[in-house]
Amino acid sequence: MLLALVVPFAGKLGDVQQDRAVDYLPAGADSTQVAKIQDSLPGGETTELVLVYHRDGGLTAADRTTAEDQVREIGAAHELAATPEGIPSEDGATLMYPVATNAPGQDEEARAAFVKDVRATATGTDGLGVEVGGSGAIQFDAEEVYGSLGGPLFLTTVGVVALMLIVIYRSPFLLLIPLISAGMAEVLARAGAYGLNRLFDTPVTTQSASIMTVLVFGVGTDYALLLVARYREELRRVERPYDAMAAALRGCGPAVIASSGTVAVGLLSLLVADLNSSSGMGPLGALGVLCALLAMVTLLPALLLLFGRRVFWPLIPAYGSEPKARRSLFAAMGSSAGRYPYRALIGGAAVLGALALGVFAMPGTLKQEDSFTDKPESIAALETLGEAFPDRGSQPITVITPTGRAAVTLTTAERVPGVEAVARGRSADGWTELSVIASAKPESAAETRTIGELRSALDDSYVGGPSAQQIDLEKTHSRDTTLVIPLVLVLVLLILILLLRSLVAPLLLIAAVVAVWGASLGIGGLVFGPLFGFEGMDPGLPLLSFVFLVALGVDYGIFLMHRMREESLAGAEPGPAALSALRSTGAVIASAGLVLAATFGVLLNLPMVMLVQLGFVVAVGVLLDTFLVRTYLVTSASVALGRKVWWPGPLSKRAPVPVPDRPAEEPVPVP
Known part of the structure; x- marks a missing residue:
């Protein structure tokens, strides 16, 4: 019923989607004020x-x-x-x-x-x-x-997720059901995004809408994998599928809800960012995650129950049966971490630290002319002008000044070092537009100094234009990074403390995902220039990659630690509980990690350098988190810490009780 109501609104999202320069600029910057005032001048923009x-x-x-x-x-x-x-x-x-x-x-x-x-x-x-x-x-x-991104991005994302599900499940029904559920979540998210724009004037850009699509399919499929794996486990213990699903939801529901809450809170932290594109991406991303959660705990279970046990054909789990005993990859890796926890912990930390050093090889700030993977005509023209006029500006610096001081401002601007010419433009509503030509080429160090000199000399005016926008973007990204990153860490830590009833375990997970973020950026620094040929790094990459990797990376930590806590509550010591949790959830987490990395990998095919860089860093980070951090670092640290991992909660003091026999979860095949 809900889907039937929202479908018409989902189709209207494209009508409110805008990609003007002001939609990607800092809300409080000089260049943004220039763009807004220009709209009100005669003729508008x-x-x-x-x-x-x-x-x-x-x-x-x-x-x-x-x-x-x-x-x-x-x-x-x-x-x-x-x-x-x-x-x-x-x-x-x-x-x-x-x-x-x-x-x-x-x-x-x-x-x-x-x-x-x-x-x-x-x-x-x-x-x-x-x-x-x-x-x-x-x-x-x-x-x-x-x-040109919307349709191809959606189809490519669906295709990648479908391929991954075929490899993981090898079942036609288990391919279609999570995919249908994710598709319905995407419809709901698009309708919700349209509503946010209409009700709260939330900016919707192609960038934020694209990220929302990737999150819906990536995160939604992750939740589906976790629920389906637990449901299959319960079907071997419980006769009626309905009761098995109820048990599965009770078992993994808290982890899924906490996971989605962590991602949503992390993304909503972007609301405090001054950059319009970042602050707008926060609520849209959070909306996508929550819509994915809603679909995966309502529509997905209903569709699974509709088909009963036959949904797992041809590998139908029979009531009372035992999963096929076999030595899994994660059992072997867990045993290794259990035997030599300190060695695994130190080795894994050393690998991440070494990779993080690649950050020092990161190319400089990405210039406007280098922001496309394929060179459009406008960029070719900019390069031709740069070669033909090496000592002359080819794009104006715009100054908006109070009309009553326009003559004084013009004279003052002409005297600023690096200014070649100043021309008076339009006037209206108490503002006058001046066009300033610098002697230096666009986005050069000399032009940057000229813009700084203009802003110092014209403290009652606004200085904008394309080059000034790039300067404001870089400054705002630095400001937003120092503000948002601590906020994300505090909020995610609080959620983990509430879920795990511990302080040590959440700190361990936070430290792990921060290490993954550093290593992923380091790998980016090593390959962006030599392999991809990028001339610079988008200044927003550190912040956005941090928010996604911390929020999404903690997901897998929640899945593992929540299962470990279940085992500990049943009486197991932390060491055996950690190894059992890894054997039970390792394959599921690996499958989820592969799907999420593949969905973000879709961004590598897009023609914008910023999206390619974001997709690469997040995809690499998810893979590192899945196969190194969860398997070795978190497991070995849990074994090494013993009961202290649950400090100061009651599990840090509780004596073990006999653990009832329970069949191990059937592992999900991993490609």
Whole structure:
């Protein structure tokens, strides 16, 4: 019934999804204020382009005539802010025409139509190269990339999850049921995201919607794997499937709920971030996780019960049967950690520490021109301008100043070191727009100094534009990282303390996931440049990867430690309890880890460097967490600590009682 009601709203999410520059900027930054005030000026938002004409060996007279004719045609067809004037390079091989219009304003379709028409008009022939760049073209190309992500991302994610389920279950029904449940959770999440936007004006970008889809399928499938494994275990002990499902929900329900709560709380911590894209991603990600939880504890059990034991065909678990006895990989690994806990603990920590050193090889901050995996026309134009005008800015710095002080601001700006020219623009509502051209090329150290000098000299004005936005993004990411990371750690720690009734065990899990985060970033530092060819690291990568790896990594710790606590409550000593928990849940956790890593791995196929880097670091981190940290570090630490792992809870003092015989859980096949 609920799904029937929300389906129409799920389809409307694309209508409120926006990828404007302001949707990815810091809420309180100068550059964001500039973008907002520009919207209120006559004509609204300015769309700025640069037409770049280039011929190796030098432009001919015919080339210049062609350029003038095409620019004149563009001016006749569109309402331009000023008559474009050509600026030649010193070597005579390049000619650029700055073109700006306020006509489209905030109308994304009109702005896109303007860029397309300019590109259709500005064409080269017989060796004359023509490229359309500028901030408006870069934004258009970015929106084109983002607009192409939705369908392919969804289909690829579904395909990857389906493939993983085929390998894990080898059953047609167990392939379809979790997939159907995750699909319904995705519908519910999209409808909820639309509701958040309408009710609370929560920003929805392609980036946040894409991450939400990955989380729904990845986390939802993880919960399905855990529940199905426990249900199969109970079917061997309980005759009626309904009673077996009730027992399975009682057994793994607290772990699943705590897990989803941990992920949701971790993601909601992003609400305190100043960056609009991060603060908007928090509630959407949390919504996706909670929708996945709802589907996996309601719809999934109902579908499983509908088919009864036959859902496991061809490997149907019979009542009273014993799982096939076999030496599992995780039993062998657990035995190794149990025999030599200190050796395993020190060795594993050394490996993670060594990998974390790769952070020092991380490339510098990612520039705007390097943010695409495939070079669009706007970036090619930017590179051509950089070569042709190495000592001149090719994109304006925008200054918004009170109209009453516009003349003083213009004079002051002209005197700032590094400023080549200042032009007065539009005025309205007490604000005036000034366009500043720096002598240095965009996003260079010299231009950064010029922007800093402008902000110091013009303390009553706002300084923005594309380069200023990049500076504000980097500063805000640093601020958000120092604020959000401690908050995530405290909130996740509190949830773990409540669940495990211990202080030592939660601290152990937190330390483990932080170590995984450092090692994953280190691996990224080692491969981003040499293997992927990336020229820089997105400044938001450390924060986002931390939130995802801590929240998702603690998931698997919860599954393992909760089962260990069950064994301890039944009377087992911590050492045997840890090894038994690993044997029981190791294969399930491994399967879940492989699915989650594969879903985040889908991001590696996307054309945005930021999403590729995030997908790589999270996928690698999940695999490290699954096969190294959970298997060796947490298990060996639990064996080494003994009862102290449950301190100061009652389990740290309780004497063991006889443990009733219970069949071991049938392991899930791991590819």
